[in-house]
Amino acid sequence: MSQYQQAQGGERVASKPFDKTRSARDAIAQLRDGMTLGIGGWGPRRKPMSLVREILRSPLKDLTVVSYGGPDVGMLCAAGKVKKLIFAFVTMDAIPLEPYYRKARESGAIEIEEYDEGMFEWGLRAAGMRMSFLPTRCGLATDVLAKNPRLKTIASPYADGEVYVAMPALNLDAALIHVNESDRLGNTLVRGHDVFFDHLFARASAHTIVSTEVLHDRLAVDADTARQNPFERYLVQSVVHAPGGAHPTYLGPNYGWDMEHLKKYNASASEENGWQKYVEEFISGGEEAYLAKVGGAERISKLKLPVF
């Protein structure tokens, strides 16, 4: 992307050619209005929330957000950052209905492109493989097809002639992903039970910003641990050290979701100026103040892992 070349001009220092670390503010400053932004994680699980909060603090606007949605989508909707949402669902699991997504959706404030979860995966895969589409049966005979003018079908060129949905590539200008560990080169480890589709977000994206709970100079691990590496470092352009970076969502095995905080966030949606109050209390003061406000590293590390 030429926008990135511009934004990154002269930034790479010869003596540290592989150091991709930067502050959250610098990482987010590389983004531009109107970009298509993929957000890793799933619902209220391993969301790159510190990066999302940095977007809330930035002047960025008119974003197209591509996400297996949780409070990331809700907060970006609440802040008016979202022009269009590409999604299959938005939920916080234990709080099934995301209040700010609902407000935005019900008021017609955001454009919508709604896909089946698997179609969504297929779109990311197509982008990562530099294909224009991938065929799938998912979406046929439903309103996903009928209500989306972008979607077309395609007939098999072989004898069967079966008709499929041609799921278009979900090409991302940038992707945000939170991991348990990363080094300065962008070698990452996801230590929880599920990578979700973060590897596909990284592949679908022109520029991936990884936030990491733990930052190493250089990752040196045994072979078993190396299997927890979800994608190659050449897919990573920026690394942001962000302890507590998934809070209030669930980062296995480090900490569970913060139900108390999510309930407070949820309740704010039905209070007068609730979002403004939430922003003033938690977002405006910066990330350090945020972590202190929610109880600090110690409290976060003690948040119980969810039982499903």
Add this chain to the structure above:
Amino acid sequence: MSNDATLAELMIVAASETWRGNGEVLASGITTIPRLGASLAKMTHSPELLMTDSESYLVSEPVPLGARGDTVPKYEGYMGFERVFECVWGGKRHAMIGPTQIDRWAQTNLSVVGDYAKPKSAVLGVRGLPGNSINHINSFFVPAHNTRVFVAGEVDMVSGVGYKPERWAPGMKRDYADIRIVVTNLCVMDFGGPDHAARVVTLHPGVSFEQVQAATGFPLLKIDRLGETPLPTAEQLAIIRKLDPHNLRGAVLKDNPPAVKPAA
């Protein structure tokens, strides 16, 4: 005797029956009653079923609901989300979920109620319904049987496919769409009538066909020799209680009614 069974427990037993004879497939019961139904099926008549811990792993025994102290599930394999999708596309699954709306063609909705552009109520989004419904067996769970769920026309946003011919263009493969039963708080239904018309298969104790019809927005048939949904046996109740030690099933239905209403 099992006369002290709750309606929720009767529904769990009814739900479990839908996984009988499915073979080695992933049994996904989403939310309390469907999950307990799948668990009961695996613990009794269909041990060949595959199940997960509802997060990422396959387990050889169903995991009890809620806090479980130091008890570690008996893992037998891995089933992260990416693998679940692959399982879906390969058709090796029977899921039971609770849609927001169901219509006479067995089409389901989990996305929005009302106008699509400016809905009255945004629910979750279509989630995996389009893919599930066109690829593998599905059943449904409805905790409050009424005309807002069983709508008169088409569901507001068709998320899961059904049997409405106009929705299927030539060349689209319908062979894998297979909708089995709907377990509600009033009855068990299927779509086994002529042209997949909805039928009442069993009525829960004390419920009349007319009552079910009045709570349904489209015409219902009844199977020949329409009978009563069986009460849980003592053995089934014991298993259910073990699988749900915190009685989460007691919070699903309004007022947690008994399976058999006491005589007035």
